[in-house]
Each structure stands twice: as C-alpha cells, then as structure tokens.
Amino acid sequence: MQSQTRIPPPRSSGASLADWRPDRASPQPIYAQIAGYFRAKITGGDWPEGMKLPPQRELARQLGVNRSTVVAALGQLAELGLIEGRQGGGTRVAGKEDPPWTAGSWNDYVEEGTHYPNLPAIQAINRLEFQPELLRLGTGEPAPELLPGEEMRSILAELAREELPLPYEEPLGSLRLRRAVSAELGRIGIRAEPSSILILSGALQGIQLVSLGLLPKGAAVLLEKPSYLYSIHSFQSAGVKLHGLPMDKRGLVTEGLEDLAARAKAAVLYTIPSFHNPTGILMDAERRRELMERAAALGLPVLEDGAYQDLWLDAPPPLPLKALDGKGQVLHLGTLSKSASPGLRIGWVAGPEQVIRRLADIKMQTDYGASSLSQLAAAKWLEDGGHKRHTDALRLALRRRRDLMLELLERHFTELAEWSKPAGGFYVWLRLNKPLPLPKLFRAALAEGLLLNTGDLYDRADARHLRLSYAYASPSGLEQGIFKLAELVRRMDRLF
Structure with a gap:
C-alpha cells in the first residue's frame, strides 16, 4: 500500500x-x-x-x-x-x-x-454549549430534564450500601455489565455472548479503537455522506481516508457500492442505519438486507453504529445489521449516552471474540478500562428494567418535541426550506431552498443567541442544510429559536 x-x-x-x-x-x-x-x-x-x-x-x-x-x-x-x-x-x-x-x-x-484538532467550528460549539444564555438548536443529547436523574440517584444510593468495585475491571469490562448488555442486545435480535462484548468509555471510543487497532494506515472507509464522522477526526488522525456514499429516503444507496469499494480499496463500511446522524434517515429492512448481501459478496467488514437504535418514535426500527450477520462480518456499537446518561460514559461493541479481544488489548493501553463505578451503575440500570421504563417515557417526550418542531417549521419555514418527518432519533435535517454561506449563518445566529450545527460540519461542500435537534431546547426555547432562525434566514436570503 x-x-x-x-x-x-x-x-x-x-x-x-x-x-x-x-x-x-x-x-x-x-x-x-x-x-x-x-x-x-x-x-x-x-x-x-x-x-x-x-x-x-x-x-x-x-x-x-x-x-x-x-x-x-x-x-x-x-x-x-x-x-x-x-x-x-x-x-x-x-x-x-x-x-x-x-x-x-x-x-x-x-x-x-498525530491526532488532528477538531474543526474550529466544532471546538467553538463544544465551548459554547456550556453558555446558558444560548439556545442550543443542534445539540445531540437529551435535555437534562429528559434524563433519569431520580432513578440514577436511587441506584447510586443503593450501590453505596454495597461493596464498591474500586479495583480495575477485567480487560473486556465488568462481567455483570456484559451479561446485562448481552440480554439487552438479545431483545433487538443480536446474539452476543458476554465474551463477544467489550465495554467502552462511550461508543465513540469504539470508533477510535477500530481505527487504531484494526485498520492499516492509509486504509479507506466507506460511509454515508453526509455523516457525523466528517465532523470529528477519529479515523483521519489514524491516517484513514473517508469515501462518501449517497443516501436516499431509504438510507445508504447500495447501487455502485462494488465500484467504489474497488476503486478505493475499501477496508470497512461504517453506517448509522437507525435514525442517521445528521439526517435522521431510517434504513428500511429491504435496504439492510441488500447492504449485507453486497458487503458479504465483497468481503467488506461493516461497523454498525447503533447509538440511536432505542430512540424510535413511531415504530421500532428493522433488525440491526448485526442481527442479520451470520459470518462475523459486523461490529455493532451501542451506548447509554443518547438515552440514559451522557456523563456515565458507558458504551459497548459486540463482534467476533478474536476481534473483541484485540480491541480490549488496545483499550487497556489507552485507559485501562471504563470506570468500575459507572459499569456497576449501568449493570444495575439494565438489570432492573430501568432502561426500558426510561426509554418508553423518553420516546413519549421526544415525540411531543418532534411534533412541536414540525409544527413550528410549518409555521415559519414553509417558504424557506424543506424537511422530512423523522421516525426517531433527535434530528430534523432542514434543507434551505437557497444556498447560504453557512459559516456566516453560524456567526450571525450566535450573535442572536442561537447555537447551530450547520451542514458543512458533516459535508464540507454543503451550503444548504442545518441539523436541528428537538431533544435539547425546551418547548418554549424551540418556539423562540425557530422563529428567530427563520427571521435570520430571511435576512441572509436578501443579502446573498
């Protein structure tokens, strides 16, 4: 190479x-x-x-x-x-x-x-998200009031009365938590024994471990374009190149996959099939089968990001790609960060045992394991049914906020943009009718007290899209923010 x-x-x-x-x-x-x-x-x-x-x-x-x-x-x-x-x-x-x-x-x-810095806009967003006076219209996490604070306090209080796991955990992570994750994966059709699961410090660490431990420098990764991975440098910092694939309303377009894989000498395909970040698109069951068949024919490993799998709002998504995998072809990433607690920093990756052991070895060289206390709390959370009860309630709250955002967009953006109704996740992918200089829109919005995630973060050439989140801003904040954003877009339309 x-x-x-x-x-x-x-x-x-x-x-x-x-x-x-x-x-x-x-x-x-x-x-x-x-x-x-x-x-x-x-x-x-x-x-x-x-x-x-x-x-x-x-x-x-x-x-x-x-x-x-x-x-x-x-x-x-x-x-x-x-x-x-x-x-x-x-x-x-x-x-x-x-x-x-x-x-x-x-x-x-x-x-x-050797690790690239974040894009300047991402660095700015990471800082500005902690300024309480700003309305966060693009944030990819649930609002604090949507997180299970009381339930987590109860779990932590109960654990405080037990013997605490203060030593290091084994390389794969807490066996108790891996058993709980195995049961959770079984409910969505994924068969993964505890020995095939590695506990991560958040799902993002799984991407970093794959890029560092499994891919040769200069390798090519295929992925949807736009994609969340274009906004961070986990793969690029390891010398890995990204090659974008188009999407339609059914998800990643599989036609032409063979040609691009051959030209790029692709090593891996990365995908977010359920409620894609940033577009919110849900890959349908037929497209998932097509993707798995084509990837199998190519001998192309798949890294499936299931971060939003639990956050369906209208109906459960089709089976994950890992549930269709009979050849050890798919690594499946999961996390509690998008539903239960971003601060708990617990995620997991499931796959072939030999691969999981290799990733565990790399993880031991980086942080010597996720927090033992967090792992114990997460195990209790999953074992006692807290996760199911909470996600049921969270879906209801997100559904209400999504419907409010769609109503507000209909009221203020009908002549300015187009959008689709997301079936889950956090995001509406707003397409402006007229291209605008998105960095200038970002700065102008900031001056108005609005914090945006613009489309150029997820596709450098984009000049038309905004990733709007209904998960973080309050209902009154959404009403105020969408109105102000529409007025700002109208002003910029006249200037450009």
Missing part, C-alpha cells in the same frame, strides 16, 4: 474566555480588568508567543462588553509590547517571527501531535 502524505491540521485560535468575565461591580474600569486578565494569561505562559487572538467583535461577544472596551484593553497591551498586529494575520501575542527549531515550552507542541 502506498504511503500517504499527512495533511497538517488547520491552526486555530488558542484563546479561551469561557471561564472568565469582567466584574461590573469592581471600581476598576472594565477595559483595565480585561487588559489585566490578558496580561496574566500571556506572562503566565497560557497564551504563548505567536498565538492569534480572536477578532475584536468576537472578543466583545465572549466578554459581554462593547467593542470599544476591547479596543481600549488591546491598546494597553500593545503599549506594553505584549501583543502586535501582523499584516493579514490579525492580532497575536508578541514574540519572534521565526522561533528556533527547538521547542521552548509545551505550548510549542500544541499542534504537533
């Missing part, structure tokens, strides 16, 4: 103001507080030489002040020689233009690791 040239990751601003705001009750002028905070960051080494600061308008927004206040603070820092403006390069922490080849501090290694 030919060696691949590594494309260096894009550099991004390292300045983060998420944890600090000026004190308006202080007798010290606000611009002087800002200058003092920035000076401490620079002289303390948190903001190294050459680091680019955000634009003045963005700094003003993050700090909740007028732009003129930011200008005054930056002027004070410039007089001290701590920052400088560079032609075409914005404002940066002052330093040597050409640093020596040796590193002076850990800051010099920030961009040098």
